[in-house]
Amino acid sequence: MDKKNRTYIRVAILGVLLAALVFAVYTSFVKDPNAVKVGREAPNFSLEQLNGSAVTLSDYRGKGVILNFWGTWCEPCKKEMPDLQRQYEAYKDKGLVVLGVNIGESPVTVEPFTKQFGITFPILMDKQSEITKLYRIVPIPSTFFIDPDGKVKEIFLGPLNEDMITEKVAKILPK
Amino acid sequence: MDQIKCKCGHANPVGTMLCESCGRPLELEIKGEASFPDMRYEGMARRSQTYSRTIIDRIWNYFSSVKVAIGIIVILLVASAIGTVFPQQQYIPVPAPTEPDVARFYTDTYGKLGTIYYTLGFHNMYSSWWFVTLLVALGTSLVICSLDRVVPLYKALSKPRVNQHKSFLKGQKFYGEAELSPETDTAALVEAASAALRKRGYRIFRNDQAMMAEKGRFSRWGPYINHIGLIIFLLGVLLRNVPGFYLDEFVWVREGQTVAIPDTPYYVKNVQYHTEYWKEEEMAQELDLKGGAIVKSYQTDAILYLNKNADLPGSTPDLVEIKSGPIVVNHPMEHEGLALYQTGVQEMQLGALNFVLVDKKAGNKEVGPIKLDLYNVSAEQQVAEGVKVRVLDYFPDFVMGKDGKPATQTNLPKNPMFALEVVSEEDNTSEKLVYLSGSVITGKEDSRYTLDFKMPDLIDISGLMVRKDKAVPLIYFGSFIFMVGVAMGFFWQHRRIWLQFHGTRVMLAGHTNKNWYGLKQEAGSMIEQVKLPITIEDKSKA
Numbered sequence: 001m002d003k004k005n006r007t008y009i010r011v012a013i014l015g016v017l018l019a020a021l022v023f024a025v026y027t028s029f030v031k032d033p034n035a036v037k038v039g040r041e042a043p044n045f046s047l048e049q050l051n052g053s054a055v056t057l058s059d060y061r062g063k064g065v066i067l068n069f070w071g072t073w074c075e076p077c078k079k080e081m082p083d084l085q086r087q088y089e090a091y092k093d094k095g096l097v098v099l100g101v102n103i104g105e106s107p108v109t110v111e112p113f114t115k116q117f118g119i120t121f122p123i124l125m126d127k128q129s130e131i132t133k134l135y136r137i138v139p140i141p142s143t144f145f146i147d148p149d150g151k152v153k154e155i156f157l158g159p160l161n162e163d164m165i166t167e168k169v170a171k172i173l174p175k
Numbered sequence: 176m177d178q179i180k181c182k183c184g185h186a187n188p189v190g191t192m193l194c195e196s197c198g199r200p201l202e203l204e205i206k207g208e209a210s211f212p213d214m215r216y217e218g219m220a221r222r223s224q225t226y227s228r229t230i231i232d233r234i235w236n237y238f239s240s241v242k243v244a245i246g247i248i249v250i251l252l253v254a255s256a257i258g259t260v261f262p263q264q265q266y267i268p269v270p271a272p273t274e275p276d277v278a279r280f281y282t283d284t285y286g287k288l289g290t291i292y293y294t295l296g297f298h299n300m301y302s303s304w305w306f307v308t309l310l311v312a313l314g315t316s317l318v319i320c321s322l323d324r325v326v327p328l329y330k331a332l333s334k335p336r337v338n339q340h341k342s343f344l345k346g347q348k349f350y351g352e353a354e355l356s357p358e359t360d361t362a363a364l365v366e367a368a369s370a371a372l373r374k375r376g377y378r379i380f381r382n383d384q385a386m387m388a389e390k391g392r393f394s395r396w397g398p399y400i401n402h403i404g405l406i407i408f409l410l411g412v413l414l415r416n417v418p419g420f421y422l423d424e425f426v427w428v429r430e431g432q433t434v435a436i437p438d439t440p441y442y443v444k445n446v447q448y449h450t451e452y453w454k455e456e457e458m459a460q461e462l463d464l465k466g467g468a469i470v471k472s473y474q475t476d477a478i479l480y481l482n483k484n485a486d487l488p489g490s491t492p493d494l495v496e497i498k499s500g501p502i503v504v505n506h507p508m509e510h511e512g513l514a515l516y517q518t519g520v521q522e523m524q525l526g527a528l529n530f531v532l533v534d535k536k537a538g539n540k541e542v543g544p545i546k547l548d549l550y551n552v553s554a555e556q557q558v559a560e561g562v563k564v565r566v567l568d569y570f571p572d573f574v575m576g577k578d579g580k581p582a583t584q585t586n587l588p589k590n591p592m593f594a595l596e597v598v599s600e601e602d603n604t605s606e607k608l609v610y611l612s613g614s615v616i617t618g619k620e621d622s623r624y625t626l627d628f629k630m631p632d633l634i635d636i637s638g639l640m641v642r643k644d645k646a647v648p649l650i651y652f653g654s655f656i657f658m659v660g661v662a663m664g665f666f667w668q669h670r671r672i673w674l675q676f677h678g679t680r681v682m683l684a685g686h687t688n689k690n691w692y693g694l695k696q697e698a699g700s701m702i703e704q705v706k707l708p709i710t711i712e713d714k715s716k717a
Binding site (some may be wrong): 101 | 179229231232235237273302303306307308311312315318322382410413417418434435438475487488489490491531550551552554567568570571572582585599618
C-alpha cells in the first residue's frame with residue numbers, strides 16, 4: 001500500500017470534515033446573519049414621515065444618527081422623548097439627526113402625541129412594522145446610534161436618560 | 176518489519192487476521208492463540224491498525240474506533256435528553272427580551288435547578304457550539320469508521336479465494352469432512368455441486384478440485400450505504416444554516432391587508448378568510464355538540480406578490496402578482512420553495528366602527544354615515560353637505576394614564592377611543608365628541624350632534640406560517656439511501672460455501688453473516704443432491 005498517498009487522502013478527508021466543523025460552529029454562534037450588529041453598517045431603509053415626505057437613512061451619511069424605535073403605548077418611550085428632543089435641538093447644528101420610528105400606529109394617534117411633546121425631529125411611520133422587523137426590535141424603546149459612515153456604534157435597549165444620550169451622541173457626531 | 180509473514184510466504188500488513196493469500200488464521204498459526212478469528216472484515220487488517228506515527232494517523236485511528244463512535248452517540252443522547260428537561264429559550268412561554276430576563280425566568284420558574292440549567296447554557300443546547308461539535312464529530316466518526324473498514328473489506332471480497340487453506344475451512348463454524356472411495360470422480364462432484372448451488376442463485380468460483388459458491392455479497396455493503404445516507408442527512412441539516420436555505424416566519428394578515436413577508440422580497444394579501452363547519456347532514460352520526468360546531472376547513476384566499484422594489488426596505492413596494500388561490504390547512508400556497516401555511520386565525524375582530532351622525536337640534540335628523548377604520552383612520556371625512564368629521568385623537572387600546580391623560584396600552588385596536596370634532600360649515604360651528612367603549616361623551620350638555628351606533632365591520636385576521644427549506648430534498652434523499660442500506664443489510668445475507676478435495680478427502684465449509692439456518696438448508700440440500708457422505712459439524716449457535 002502506498003503510505004504517502006494514504007496520508008494525503010487522510011489529510012484531504014480530515015480537511016473537509018474540519019471545514020464542516022468550522023462552518024457548523026460558526027453558524028451556531030451567528031444565529032441570525034441578518035441581525036443588526038455594532039460595528040456593521042445599519043441596514044438602509046426608506047420610510048414616510050408623519051408629514052408625508054419619504055426619508056432614506058443613507059441620505060444622512062456624514063451626520064450622526066440616533067434611530068429610535070417607539071410607540072405611543074410605551075411609557076418609557078414617552079419618558080425619553082423630551083430628552084431626545086432636547087439633545088436634537090442642542091446638536092442638530094453640529095450634525096446630529098434624530099429619527100423616531102413609530103411602530104405601526106396611525107397618524108391620527110401619532111400627531112397629537114408629537115404635538116403634546118413638542119417633537120420637531122422627523123417621525124417615520126413604519127406602518128407595516130417592516131423596519132421594526134428588519135432591525136429585529138423586541139423591547140421598546142430600542143435606540144441605535146449610527147456614525148457618519150453609516151455604521152452602528154451602539155445599540156441600547158430600554159429607556160435612555162439625557163446624560164446617557166449626551167455621552168453616546170459624542171461618539172457619533174461628525175468631526 | 177511492519178508485516179506478518181504467513182507460512183505460505185505472503186507478507187501481510189500488521190493487524191491481518193487471516194492471511195491475504197492463503198487464508199490461514201495468522202494468530203492461530205503464528206501466535207498460537209486458540210480461537211479462530213472473527214470473519215467480520217474477512218480477517219483483513221483494518222487500515223487504522225496499520226500505522227500510527229503521524230498526528231494525522233492518530234486522529235484517524237481515534238475516529239475509526241467503534242467504541243469512540245458509541246461514546247459520541249451516548250453523550251449526544253444524554254445531552255439531547257437533558258435539553259428537554261426544561262424548555263429551550265425559544266419556547267419560553269413569557270416574553271423575555273433581554274438576557275437577564277431569560278436568566279430570571281429559569282430561576283423563578285424552576286428554582287436552583289433552573290439556575291444551573293441556565294448557567295450551563297442548556298437553555299440553548301441544540302445550537303450550542305459543543306452540541307454542534309459533537310454532531311460533526313459523529314459525522315466524522317461515521318465517515319472514518321466506514322472508510323477504515325470498507326476499503327479492506329472491498330479488497331478481500333473482490334478477489335474471492337477458492338483455495339483457502341485447510342485450517343481456514345476447519346476454523347469455520349459450519350464445517351464437515353469425509354473420506355471418499357479412491358475411484359470417485361472428484362471433478363464431476365465439483366461440477367455437480369456447482370450446478371446444484373448455481374440453481375440456488377450462487378455465484379460459482381472453481382477449479383478441478385475445489386469450488387467456492389457465494390451469494391448475496393452485496394448485502395455486506397448495506398451498513399456502508401446506510402452510513403452514506405446518514406452523512407447526506409447530516410449535510411442536509413448543516414445546509415439549513417446557509418443563508419437562503421431555510422426560513423421560518425409567521426405573519427398575521429387582516430382581510431384586505433397586504434403585508435411583507437420578513438426576509439423575503441414577497442408580500443401576501445389576505446383577500447378573504449373563511450372557516451367552514453360541518454353541516455349536520457354531513458355527519459355520519461348524530462353528535463350532541465351542545466350548540467357547538469366542528470370545523471371543516473380554515474381557508475384564506477390569498478395573493479402572493481413579488482416586490483420589484485425590495486432593495487430598499489420600507490420604500491413604496493412595486494408589487495407584481497405571482498400567484499393567487501386558497502390556502503387551506505395542510506395545503507400551503509407554494510412558490511419556488513416558499514410555502515405559506517394556514518396556521519392561525521382571529522375571527523370577528525373589530526375592523527371599523529360605523530356610526531350615523533344625528534342632529535338632535537333638527538329633530539334627531541340623520542346627517543350621514545361615519546366610518547372609522549381602526550387600522551387606517553382617515554383624519555377627516557365628509558359626512559354630508561357642509562358637515563365634516565375630524566379625528567382629533569385615536570387611542571386603539573384606551574387606558575387612563577397615570578398622569579390622568581388618556582393613553583393606549585398597545586397598538587392593537589382592542590378598546591378603541593376616538594376624539595372627534597364635528598365641523599358644520601353652514602353656521603361655522605364645531606363640536607367635540609368622544610367615543611369610548613360603546614358610548615358617546617359629548618363636550619356640552621346640550622350638544623347638537625350625537626352618534627347612532629351601527630353594526631361595526633368585523634374582520635378575520637389570518638395567521639400564516641411562511642416556510643422555506645431547500646435542504647428537505649437532500650434530507651429525504653439521505654433518508655432514502657439510509658433505508659436502502661438498511662434493507663440490503665437486513666433482508667439479504669452473504670453466504671459462502673467452500674468445497675475442496677484433497678486426494679480422497681472432501682472438505683466442506685460454509686459461512687454467512689446471519690441466518691445460519693438458511694445456509695444449512697441450502698448446503699444440506701446440495702449435499703443430498705450430490706450425495707456427499709458428509710455430516711456437518713455445526714459449531715454455530717444460531
